[in-house]
Amino acid sequence: MAEIIANDKPLLIVYKGQLFFPVLVNYPETVFGGEFDLEMDYRQEYAKELIYSHGWMIWPVISYSFDTINYERIAPAPPSYDNWLGTDDQGRDVMARVIYGFRISMLFGLILTLVSSVIGIVVGAVQGFYGGKIDLAGQRLIEVWSGMPTLYLLIILSSFITPSFWWLLGIMALFQWMTLVDVVRAEFLRGRNLEYVRAAKALGMHNFRLMFRHILPNAMVATLTFVPFILTGAITTLTSLDFLGFGLPAGSPSLGELIAQGKNNLQAPWLGITAFLVMSIMLTLLVFIGEAARDAMDPRQYSRLNQP
Template structure:
C-alpha cells in the first residue's frame, strides 16, 4: 500500500507555511481548472435555452440552426440575436441562461457605424475591449492561457523524460557513455533553435504538437546536467554501495535508490520549466512563427498591441496577464525551493 514518508509530509507542511507560494499555487490551480471548462463561462453559445417549454443545451451539444427557435435561417443560431428577440417579447416564457462572457475567442463582433478595435465596455460586455479583428480580448486571454499552460506542461513532460533518463545514465554509467553525450549536448546547445523553427514554419504550418516537439528536442539539456551531477553524487553514497554489496541490479539501484533521493532537484526545476514553456510559446507567437491564426495567443495580442500603440488596452491586457501568471509561478518556485532545502529538512530532521 502506498504511503507518504514523514520527510514528504514535513516538506508539504513547510510549503503550506510559506503563504505567498502556497496561495499562488492554489490560485494557479484554480485558473487552470477554470480554463479547462472555459466553454461553460466564456462562449457565444448559451448554457441553457428554454424555448416553447423545451430545454436546449448548445454549449456541449449539437449545433442548433436558427429555425429551431423561429428564426428565418438554417445555419447555426446567432445567439446574440436570439437574446434580443427574447427580450423584445416579454410575454413569452422563453429565456436564455448564458455564460458570464458571451463571446468565444474566434467570434468577430462588429458595431454598426464603428470599426474595431473597440475599447473596454461593460455595455457591450467587452470587459477588456476587442482586438483589431473585433474579437473579445478577455475570451482570447482565457483560451490563450489554456493553450499556453497545456503547451508548457507537455513540453515539461518531454524535458523531464529525456533529461532524467539521459542525465541519470550519464551520471551512473560514466565513462564513454558520459563523454559521448557530453559532446552531443555541446553540439545541440549551439544549434539556433529559432532558425530551425523559422525554416520549418516556411515549409509547413506549425501547430501545437510540432512546436512542442521541436522545442522539446532542445529543452532537455539543462535538466540533464543537473540530473547527471545529482546521480554522480548519490552514486557514491553508502546506501548505494550497500545495495551493490547485497547484489542489487543497476536498474533497481537507479529506480529504487538514486531517483527517489534526487527528487528535490527535479521538483525545484518544475516551476521554472513551466515559465520557460509559456514564454517560449508567447515569444514565437509574437514573432509570427508560433501557432497559426486565429488561435488564441498572448503573443499575438502583444504583437497587435505593439504595432498599434493607439489602442493601449490590447498590449496592456496581454502584459498584465503574462505578468500575473509568471509571478504566480515564480512564487511557487521559491516556496518549493525552500520547502525542499536539504539543509533544513533531511531524513534526520
C-alpha cells in the same frame, strides 16, 4: 473551463420544458422552431426571439468566444460594457482571447515541461549512473545539440510547414529536455557511491531498478525545484514565437499575438497593456511558486529549525 466563462453560446437553454446545452452540443435551428437545418447563431435577434417565445437561456459571464467578431463597433474598440477589455484590430473581444490564450499557454507549458522533464531525467540518470564513456559521449552530444540555433531552425521549418500546437510542442521538446540533464546527472553521480546503493548492487539488484527505485527518489528533491522555472521558460518561449509570427496558426488566441497587436496599434493602448499585465502576473506567480518549492525542499531550512 474557458468555454464556461467566455462563449458565444448559452450555457443552458430551457425550451418547451426541455434542457439543452449548446456549449457541449451543436443544435440546428429546427430544434427551436427555425426553418434551416443549420447550426444556430444564438447571438442573432431571430434566434433569441425563437427561444424566448417558449423558454429562456443562461449566458456565460462573457458572451463572446475568442473568434467572435463584434460588427457593431469600429475595431479596435476601447473597453466598454459589452467588451470589458475592448476589442482587437479584428473586432474580437480581448477578454475572451486573454482567457483562451492563458489556457493555451498553460497547457503548452505544462505538456512541454512534462515531456522535456521525463526525457531529461532519463538521459541524466543514464549518464550519471554509468559514467565513463557513456557520460562523456552524452556530454559532448548535449554540447553540440545545445549550440543549435533554435529560432533559426523554427524560421526555416515554418517556411514550408504550417505551425500547429503539437508541431511546436515537438520541436521545442527536442531542445528543452537538456535543462534537467545536468541536475539529474550530478545527483546520480553522487548517489551511485552511497553505501545503500553499493549494498543493493552487491546483492545483484538490476541496474534499472536501482536507478529508478533507489537513486531517483533522492534526486527528485533537487529536480522538482527547477520544474516551475522550466514551465516559465516554456510559456515565455511560446509567447515570443507568437509575437514574432512563428508560433501558433493565425487566428489562434495567444498572448504573444496580442502583444504584437499592441505594438502595431499604439493608438489602442489597452491591447499592449492587457497582454503585458497578464504575462507579468502569470510569470511572477510561477516564479514565486518555484522559489517556495525550492525553500520548502531545502534541507538547510530544517537544520536551522532544529538548532537549539
